[in-house]
Amino acid sequence: MHPNIVTSNSEIHFYDRDENFAKGYSWYKAQMPLSYNNQITLEKTPCYIWSERALNEIYKLNKKTKLIVIFKDPVARLVSMKLTVRLIICPYFKYFQIHILEGSDFTKDPATEITKLETFLQVPHFITEKNFYFNTTKGFFCMRPLHTSKGSCLGDNKGRQYPRLDPFVEKRLYEYYREHNEQLFQLLGRRYSWNAPDYIRS
DSSP states (O other), X not given: OOTTEEEOSSOXXXXXXXXHHTTOHHHHHHTSXXXXXXXXXXXXXXXXXXXXXXXXHHHHHOTTOOEEEEEOOHHXXXXXXXXXXXXXXXXTSOGGGXXXXXXXXXXXOHHHHXXXXXXXXXXXXXXXXXXXXXXXXXXXXXXXXXXXXXXXXXXXXXXXXXXXXXXXXXXXXXXXXXXXXXXXXXXXXXXXXXXXXXXXXX
16 A cells, blocks of 8 residues: 555465475565565565574575564463564564564554554655544454555454453463563563453452
């Protein structure tokens, strides 16, 4: 949607799948969209974050590569690999090469978070609130691309309603993740409101 950014259409899994990595960099580059000198190319394969081999190979190819990482309340996500990110990424990439997005912040105010991302990528500020609209059916913001009046939303697997956890289990999960979250907050120098809901705090 940004004129200075082009993105691969799908997850390429070049660095984390042996069968793809064996095809070499010429195959990898062929999966990328065409771009001009004033454009940045983004590749989206979340699994790279958990693979030390992948991060090492990315760093060897281009030490100036920037990473975008989205975190979410681990209980809401029911998975916590944040400390793995800290242990694996840091030996290769400096903090100024890593941009952290908090999932709920992006869901609630995508325009503001995109502005921060544009600053991180050092591209002109182009995306505004006008490029988003709230989809009442899905319950989150969707994009309004520049080339068409028709909105564009994430797939049907996004925005689904999930059953609520048992309050006892949810409380225990928040207690379990509390120390890990604190370590992450200290590492990032910022805090997120990943606290147990009022109905299970007592």
